[in-house]
Each structure stands twice: as structure tokens, then as C-alpha cells.
Amino acid sequence: MADTVTEERKGILLETGTNEFxxxxxxxxxxxxxxxxxxxxEVITRAPVTAMPEAHPYVDGLFTLRGKAIPLVNMxxxxxxxxADELQNIIVTEINNYDIGFLVxxxxxxxxxxxxxxxxxxxVGEGSRVVGIIKMEDRIVLLLxxxxxxxxxxxxxNQKLTTVTEATQDAKTRRGTAHIVVAEDSKMLRDLLVSTLHEAGYKFIRDFGNGQDAWDYLQDLARKNGPIENHVRIIISDVEMPKMDGHRLLKLVREDNRLSEVPLVLFSSLISEEMxxxxxSLGASGQVSKPEINQLIDLLDTLTFGEPLHDVVDEH
Structure with a gap:
């Protein structure tokens, strides 16, 4: 079955912005x-594993795939x-520019x-690793x-997501004038992202756990009086989210003449060449791979103020 899934995966190319995955x-x-x-x-059958001293408890060790050593997580x-069932398959992934296998x-x-x-x-608790529930005809599938x-x-x-380049007080003050909307489904990553943006000086942030709630809020803002930039200066969106994904959100924003000029940055673990x-093609103002928070902040500065503000000398 592993070979079948790998071949099927190669043949898939969705139309952009359809809100399907x-x-x-x-x-x-x-x-x-x-x-x-x-x-x-790709998906492969279980490969020989070399144990690693002092590895994380979830990690069985390293396996080799085409000459590259990859960590294997026992799911x-x-x-x-x-x-009681033996785990016989490895799902090989690339997430956050990190190659890792999951034994299933x-x-x-x-x-x-x-x-x-x-x-x-x-x-159901702080430790839950489930972000979504998909109801099939005869079963429930949990998205991890x-x-x-x-x-x-x-x-x-997490260190990369929380370590920001030091900025001057003037830069932080300027950043504090920008209103940002964030859409990110992982609560842990959303909280870390908002906290780090606050530390950098971006204080006015409304965050949402999916694209649909963010879109509903943006529609409310679009109905308000005055220029849209008075209400939202920039949107940061994950790609993979329940209810509405980031590509669909981007498509709707670009098609709405009240919101179409608002910069929207995709901040995701899925920024491959294809993505x-x-x-x-949908008009993203920029795309940054998680967890490169300093790249994201430089891009926010450039889109909002014309330059990265940590390079601006404080003249006060």
C-alpha cells in the first residue's frame, strides 16, 4: 500500500484556492x-533503525533513505x-524545512x-495533538x-519562532500603529506567534484559529467607514486550517475590492516550490516558511513601512 500512496501523491495537483486538500x-x-x-x-515500509543515545522519548532512532539519515518518530x-499491532509503515515528511519520518x-x-x-x-486538554476532525461515512479521521x-x-x-532581532524603541513605536489579523489553527504556534509579534512591537493583533473566522472578521472591518488600512494593515495566514484554508482566504481577499489592497503574507510549514x-498565482504579498520569525517581521516592516525597522537607527 505504501507504494500506491506514494504514486497517488505524485499525481495530485489541486486547483489553487478551491478550499480543498x-x-x-x-x-x-x-x-x-x-x-x-x-x-x-513518500510512504515506505519499515526500514532498519539505528538507536541514538539520549534521543527524545518519541524517537526510535535514525533510518537511512537514499543516503540521508532521518529521525523516526514512533507515533x-x-x-x-x-x-498490539506492529507498526510497519513510515510516512516520510518535510515540515518546517525538517525531514522526519513517522512510524505508523x-x-x-x-x-x-x-x-x-x-x-x-x-x-479536550492542553496536551491534545489533534487539530481537526473529519467525519467519513463510517468513521472519524483525526487530523494531527x-x-x-x-x-x-x-x-x-520554537526558539526560532520566539527569538527576534532587537529593535529600537522608535521601531517598536512605529510597529505599534499597525493593526494585524492572524489566522493560524495550531493554538500553541498561534500563541507563540502573537507573543513574539507583541515583543517586537506589533501590539494590535486579532488572531483566529481558522480562515473562516478570520474572513468573517475581515468582512466586518470592510463594512466600517474610512480607509481599510485604518482597520487592518496586514494579514498573516497559515495555509492548512479547518473551515477555510489560507489559499482560499487569500483568493477571497483579492477578489473583494474593499480588501484587495491589504497585504497578505502566508506563514506556513508548507512553503514548498509548488506551494x-x-x-x-493568488497574489500573496509574501510567503515565509515557519519558523523563520525574523524573516516574517522584516517582511511585515517592509510591506507596512517600506523597510525593515530593526535596521533603522534610533535618532531620539
């Missing part, structure tokens, strides 16, 4: 999960699942899903927050 469905024990096809490089251990049980087929048919995960899992294993990712072309 594909998942690879897999199981661990009796629970079915999904991962966005855009994150998946049963990561999700604290007891299963059975791998089934690829499904095309509308984001509006994926419900946000209910709040792989970015959070990787950040737990590799703390450098970059999709964003450009």
Missing part, C-alpha cells in the same frame, strides 16, 4: 488519523497509545476533503498537529 489516511491500532498530502514526501509512543500502522488511501467539512478539534509534535522533539523550532507558485 488531500489527506493520507493511516491508522495506529484502532484509531484512524490523517496527514496533509502536501507534507508527505504510538508519541500519542500514548497501546497497540496501516496506510490506506488519499482522500480529497473540503476544509469546510473539517471541524476544529474539541478542547505535526508541527507541534516536531516542535516538542526539536526545541530549536509557493500557488501562493504567487
Amino acid at each position: 488531500e489527506i493520507v489516511e493511516f491508522s495506529i491500532g484502532k484509531v484512524n488519523y490523517g496527514i496533509n498530502v502536501a507534507k508527505v514526501r 504510538a509512543r508519541c500519542l500514548n497509545l497501546q497497540t 500502522g496501516s496506510v490506506y488511501r488519499i482522500h480529497r476533503i473540503s476544509w469546510k467539512n473539517m471541524e476544529p478539534a474539541p478542547n 498537529d505535526f508541527e507541534t509534535i516536531i516542535a516538542e522533539i526539536n526545541p530549536e523550532i 509557493r507558485r500557488k501562493g504567487e
Whole structure:
């Protein structure tokens, strides 16, 4: 089945902005999960693993794929699942410019899903790694927050998301005049992003857990009196979100003559060459791969003020 899924993944190219995505469905024990096809490089059968001293508890070790050593995460251990079934497949991914494999049980087929048919995960505790629920005819498929899992294993990712270039007080004051809308479905990453932007001086931020809620809010702003830049100066959006994805949000913003000039930056773990072309075709003002927060802040400065403000000398 692994070879079939890999070939099927190669053949998929969605029309941009349709608010659809594909998942690879897999199981661990009796629970079915999904991962966005855009994150998946290929699916292979279980490979020999070399154990690593002092590795993270979720990591079985390293496996080799075409000469490259890749960490392997045992998903049963990561999700604290007891299963009698042997995990026989590896989903090889590239997320946040980081190659990593996930050891799972059975791998089934690829499904095309509308984001509006994926419900946000209910709040069942701080440690939940589920970001969405997809209801199939006879089962529920849980979409996992792989970015959070990787950040737990590799703390450098969170460090990059929270370490900002020092700015002058003048720069922070100027940034404090810009109103920003953020759409990001991972609560952990959304909280880190908003906190880091606050630290950099961007104080006026409204954040949302999906593109639909962000779009509804933008529609409310568009109905207000005065220039739109008085209400929102820039939009930051993830690509992969329930209800409405970032590409669909971008498409709607560009088609609305009241909002079409508002800069929208895609900040996502999915900025591959193919995804970059999709964003450009829809009119993205910029695209930055997570977790490169300093690149994002430089881009926000440039789009809002014409230059990166950390390079501006404080004259006061």
C-alpha cells in the first residue's frame, strides 16, 4: 500500500484556492488519523533503525533513505497509545524545512476533503495533538498537529519562532500603529506567534484559529467607514486550517475590492516550490516558511513601512 500512496501523491495537483486538500489516511491500532498530502514526501515500509543515545522519548532512532539519515518518530509512543499491532509503515515528511519520518500502522488511501467539512478539534486538554476532525461515512479521521509534535522533539523550532532581532524603541513605536489579523489553527504556534509579534512591537493583533473566522472578521472591518488600512494593515495566514484554508482566504481577499489592497503574507510549514507558485498565482504579498520569525517581521516592516525597522537607527 505504501507504494500506491506514494504514486497517488505524485499525481495530485489541486486547483489553487478551491478550499480543498488531500489527506493520507493511516491508522495506529484502532484509531484512524490523517496527514496533509502536501507534507508527505513518500510512504515506505519499515526500514532498519539505528538507536541514538539520549534521543527524545518519541524517537526510535535514525533510518537511512537514499543516503540521508532521518529521525523516526514512533507515533504510538508519541500519542500514548497501546497497540498490539506492529507498526510497519513510515510516512516520510518535510515540515518546517525538517525531514522526519513517522512510524505508523496501516496506510490506506488519499482522500480529497473540503476544509469546510473539517471541524476544529474539541478542547479536550492542553496536551491534545489533534487539530481537526473529519467525519467519513463510517468513521472519524483525526487530523494531527505535526508541527507541534516536531516542535516538542526539536526545541530549536520554537526558539526560532520566539527569538527576534532587537529593535529600537522608535521601531517598536512605529510597529505599534499597525493593526494585524492572524489566522493560524495550531493554538500553541498561534500563541507563540502573537507573543513574539507583541515583543517586537506589533501590539494590535486579532488572531483566529481558522480562515473562516478570520474572513468573517475581515468582512466586518470592510463594512466600517474610512480607509481599510485604518482597520487592518496586514494579514498573516497559515495555509492548512479547518473551515477555510489560507489559499482560499487569500483568493477571497483579492477578489473583494474593499480588501484587495491589504497585504497578505502566508506563514506556513508548507512553503514548498509548488506551494509557493500557488501562493504567487493568488497574489500573496509574501510567503515565509515557519519558523523563520525574523524573516516574517522584516517582511511585515517592509510591506507596512517600506523597510525593515530593526535596521533603522534610533535618532531620539
